[in-house]
Amino acid sequence: MTRTLLWGRRATTRELHAWHRRAASIPDAPIRADALDALVHKRDNVEGASLFSILPKYRNESLLRLLVAYQVMWDFLDSVSEHGACAGQANGRQLHRALVEALDPEAPISDYYRHHPWKDDGGYLRALVETCRRSCARLPGYRQVRPLILRGVRDCAIQSLNHEREPSRRDVALKEWAEREFADEHGLSWFERTAAAGAFMPHVLLALAAEPSCKQEEVDAVYSAYFPWVSLTISMLDSYIDRADDTASESHSYISHYATEAAALERLAAIIRRIVSHAPGLPNGRRQAVLTEGIIAMYLSTAGVNTPSTRESTRMLARAGGSLTRVLLPIARAWRVARTRQTTSKENKCSPNGFPPGLPLPPTILTYVYWRWPFEYMKLCQTRYGRCFTHRMTSFPQLVFLSDPAEIRTMLAAPAEVLHPGEGGEKITPIVGTSSFMLLDEDEHLAGRRAVLPALAKRTIGRESERVAEIVRRSTASWPRDVPLPLHPRLRALTLEVILRRIFGWREPWSESGLSALRDSVLTMLGITGNVVFPLPILRHGPGRTVWEHFLEYRSATDELIRALIDERRETTAAGREDALAMLLAARNTDGSPMTHSQLRDNLMSLILAGHETTASQLAWAFQLLAHNPPAQTRLIEEIDENAGDEYLTATIQEVLRHRPVFLFAIPRAVKRPIEIGAWTYRPPAHLLACIYLLHHDPDIYPEPERFRPERFLEGQPSPYMWLPWGAGRKRCPGSHLAMLEMKTVLRTVFESTTVSPASRHMERPRWRSVIVTPHAGSRVVLRRREREPQGLRTAPWRNCKETVL
Ligand code: HEM
Secondary structure, eight states: OHHHHHHHHHHHHHHHHHHHHHHHTOSSHHHHHHHHHHHHHTHHHHHHHHGGGGSSSSOOHHHHHHHHHHHHHHHHHHHHHHHTGGGOHHHHHHHHHHHHHTTOTTSOOOOTTTTSSOOOOTTHHHHHHHHHHHHHHTOTTHHHHHHHHHHHHHHGGGGGGGGOSOHHHHHHHHHHHHHHHOOOSSOOOHHHHHHHHHTOOOHHHHHHHTSTTOOHHHHHHHHHHIIIIIHHHHHHHHHHHHHHHHHHTTOOOGGGGSSSHHHHHHHHHHHHHHHHHHGGGSTTHHHHHHHHHHHHHHHHTOGGGOSTTTHHHHHHHHHHTHHHHHHHHHHHHHHHHHHHHHHHHSOOSSOTTSSOOOOOSOHHHHHHHHHHOHHHHHHHHHHHHOSEEEEEETTEEEEEEEOOHHHHHHHHTSOTTTEEHHHHTGGGHHHHOTTOGGGOOHHHHHHHHHHHHHHHOHHHHHTTHHHHHHHHHHHHHTSOOSSEEEOHHHHHHHHHHHHHHHHHOSSSOGGGSSHHHHHHHHHHHGGGGGSTTTTOGGGGGTTTHHHHHHHHHHHHHHHHHHHHHHHHHHHSOOTTOOSHHHHHHHOBOTTSOBOOHHHHHHHHHHHHHHHHHHHHHHHHHHHHHHHTOHHHHHHHHHHHHTTOOSHHHHHHHHHHHHHSOSSSSOOOEEEOSOEEETTEEEOTTOEEEEOHHHHHTOTTTSSSTTBOOTHHHHHOOOOTTTOOTTOOGGGOOTTHHHHHHHHHHHHHHHHHHEEEEESSSSOOOEEEETTEEEETTOOEEEEEEOOOOTTOOOOOTTTTOOOOBO
């Protein structure tokens, strides 16, 4: 068996290399990114699938090729359909056909990309399907397993429902499916049934079919052992491993359907015990037992479930897996460590200092150039060095800019202990303090993040719309008309009022709650972020000393106001409150203790900073872009006047977020352990950053990227890794629902009564405010009152302007 295992590993590596070469030449960038990412990131799945090649008595090349190709295709389609979720369920179903037809050599081949936003994969998917079909046809017992396999694989289409982001809609759909399609013969709950169906594995039946003497009763016995039990175990183990990431990114997690964590673990342990005790009784029982316990050990050896907070539960599951699992677990862990080391020892290919190339200028000059001309600098580097280059700054380790979608995905999905985004955000420490959850990593970050998520959840924000509209109406009514007007300071005051209300609540009147004093103090204090002493700490001791001292003074004053608000709240009842302060006061640290005062202060300040500067700057860009693009403005006003929903408004905001993302890059990730991405292995102290700006201006993804054209978002939605204004993964912006509500409300309110024309011929250039960019002159525009024409705007004061290409 050991020799077969070694043979299987070598053959799997060979097959994977061949698929990797093919994937690298896929013409459409989004599909290429999905294919490469699945190959790099989900390699464990393929290696797990190829283990089934040990089941037959004799080695079988066709079986191994089939197992590898099928798993590669499965993982690839999982990503492709998730990222094409915007194309609707028809797209998911059409793509899913590939999984069925790959195992049905006689079926006609469909057009899998019929509903998908991208289509040209250079024949990659078809090659995978045909490889599987050819291999199936060579398995002697295939006819016997075919009906069961096709039924199981068809039911896997249920997977696509998991990509539905709205939890209530998703759960209803999954429950309905389970009740309709999957009779409860085994005492499983609805979510266990859907979990098992979504993880149906044809592998074991394919392995049986490789035996020339495959008997029907053996097929039936293996089928009923694996389905639903082994499938359910795999689905739940997968969910157990990813639960922290799933919670952070608000993705569906099967394991969190159980009432408590203890109940989930108990149930999972019982299911594991069941499959382990049944395995030896199956045909070829010894190998089945090794395989089953090997799979459990592989899952439990994942680094994410070996942290201090998960170690005890992982041990408990390993005990349920039996003696072989316990023996195999350290071996699987050692194997993972060896694989990481092997990756590390690979020499970097192009640069003697271990970093991609970058402009060969002193860090001081590069820091200044990037600060002054960020767009031009990034584009120049990309033209010279491609989608990956290094930027050297004073007072910061080397920053590697990534703008290839596949590389960005690999980076953003890396385990929490490999890349530390918290550490990468240290630039804002003077404002948010050292105990802000935004600057922490791993479990501590998650604990803080979890505490604030409910206050920013979609459902909670939905209930705020009328209050936000009230603030917007009141603020915008006072904006002067017919004169050039910088909107950014007004937008900051507005968005700050909204976030302060979200944090401290609505119960007390604005003037009496100390919030208006806090707003004024924060506005003054954050004036620092537009000053050059902020990005260049060295100046704080020289010419920028006075500016810095002022900042420190205002910070103390702001802290005092926050302290008073916290103390006041501690004295009153928190019952029924769903504001962020109430959530933070109720939250517990990883050791069970409540948050200290400085933790509360730092987390509140983080929400204040992240929750208003961003939205205000994004709106400032929106007004610049709409003022300089009359056709888009006209169409938006028509939609508002006709009361025709908010399709174009949403597309306009999406295009603003694409064209002028306020974050030019997601928070830099500090490399803690070596990680291979693309052609490079990065090591500490490098910092990696996903360059949102370059990604959003990639002509392969967005044709004519410099044009402001909201229509592109009506024609199709890009995959999540092609459009990253909110970042992704564990750090994905938790405030996106609030930001969208504010942006929609402000734009609708302003354009209901006014038009916006530019105050100068050119769009304003970017100017840094801490880690985001804003229009340098504060987004100066002229607002003109207009007569509302319910049947659509017939004339526009800017009608002589041409659409601007920016
Ligand atoms: C248009 C407005 C906004 C944009 C474009 C934006 C964008 C972003 C981005 C790109 C990140 C980093 C994600 C990453 O590195 O992967 C982020 C993080 C964050 N955003 Fe937003 N954001 C906006 C509004 C808001 C609002 C209104 C809030 C409300 C409090 C908010 C709270 C946060 C927080 C707390 C984080 C850090 C999350 C963590 O550390 O886990 N943001 N945002």
